[in-house]
Amino acid sequence: MKMIKVGVAGFGVIGQRLADGVASQKDMELVGVADVSPTLSVRALKEKGLPYALYTAVPENKKLFDELGIPVSGTLEELVQKCDVILDATSAGVGAKNKELYAKYNKKAIFQGGEKNNVADVFFHGYANYEKGIGKQFLKLTSCNTTGLIRAVDCIDREVGVEKVAITIIRRVADPGDYHRGLTNALQVDKAPSHQALDLMTIMPHVDATGILVHTPVTHGHIITVLATPKKDISKEQLLEMFSKHPRIRVVKLADGFLGNASLFRYARDLGNPRGDMYEIAVFEESIVKSGKDIMFAINIPQEAVVIPENIDAIRAAMEMQTDRLEGVAETNKYLGMGKWME
Structure with a gap:
């Protein structure tokens, strides 16, 4: 089974949850996460033992991480080169700028609801239009x-x-x-x-x-x-x-x-x-x-986590891991433990 290599740009409310969601998928590898500065979320990640490799989105800010003893594995650009697909969870508008970097290395990327629709090839939802995301380079999630x-x-x-x-x-x-x-x-x-x-x-x-x-x-x-x-x-x-x-x-x-x-x-x-x-x-x-x-x-x-499954669906569609809608969402559900209350 080929492991799809995934990176997360932006380690805030959505980004840290995307990282956890990807890490739970048995057919995906979380290569690393990137952020601009040592935010509280990044500091907490370090205190937890840095389970995910950390990259800096602003190279000149590396000294801020160094001062706090937070190991940095490289730059966002280097992270992008190591991945098959990037989940962009940066602030609204930043993703559109990052798109140039993703396109430079011909990588696939998935953007969040805060970006404008024209950032992507398709406005995506795992259950409603999974088929439209199959094989596409750039997908945008709903809010x-x-x-x-x-x-x-x-x-x-x-x-x-x-x-x-x-x-x-x-x-x-x-x-x-x-x-x-x-x-x-x-x-x-x-x-x-x-x-x-x-x-x-x-x-x-x-x-x-x-x-x-x-x-x-x-x-x-x-x-x-x-x-x-x-x-x-x-x-x-x-x-x-x-x-x-x-x-x-x-x-x-x-x-x-x-x-x-x-x-x-x-x-x-x-x-x-x-x-x-x-x-x-x-x-x-x-x-x-x-x-x-x-x-x-x-x-x-539940606004902080509800979009995580659909982001995972988007990876599956864009990377053509499953080309059948129900098969794709079922894999996501299985690894995230969705529907346990139905048992």
Whole structure:
């Protein structure tokens, strides 16, 4: 079995989780990670024994690592040359600049949701359009909210078809540990339609989607309410059966104590998941209601980790490790331990 060599550019919220995700894949090798300076994440990596080789994205910053006794294996450019594919988890806009480096060495790269769509050959989602990513050089992932939203809508669409969806996103304002948004006591409404609805239509052009987004002063996850119009009338029980079969969707009950985003974050920590991460979205069973043919439900989006499985899918598609959609996502799920709650 040929091991696909993978590098991660950017070792922040997403990058460190991508590194862990790749390291768990038995058919991939994590060559190393790169960052611009000795951030807290990099310092923690050193304190953990530096399980991943570290590269500097800014060569002149090597002295900053040296001063702290953090070994550096080389530059980002050197890391790129050693890899088959790079997962770019740098800040929005930086990935587009890094693309020139990836193209220089004819390497494949996968960008995150913060980059503009024109950075890539295809706007990618593992379940919804895996086939479009097969063999492509540059792929771009959807944002955390869009990733989870598409999982749920695609699940219904493949069973009975979906005509349209209307969504409301109750969006966490910042990640845990961030200070740049300030201390707030307010809700903020964005101009409609939200980009997540537009992005869904880019991935699933046959579905009419619109949506509203509300920023909330919390950090642990988003909640999305979805009002879907399926092409075939379905009951609540049928929808629950669809979701319950999906290894990246966890059905939870308010009656069991899953009252919202904080309950799920706490549960992830109780499970012993590193950083309290959850790869799956959660559907609140008691939120499912019918209105004529329409059906409504609410999902939880764990924003720090939800995109990791789709990034792994993107590697599989771009490198043609699996050319069948279900085979590709199944391999990712297996190594990430997805769907264990279904056993």
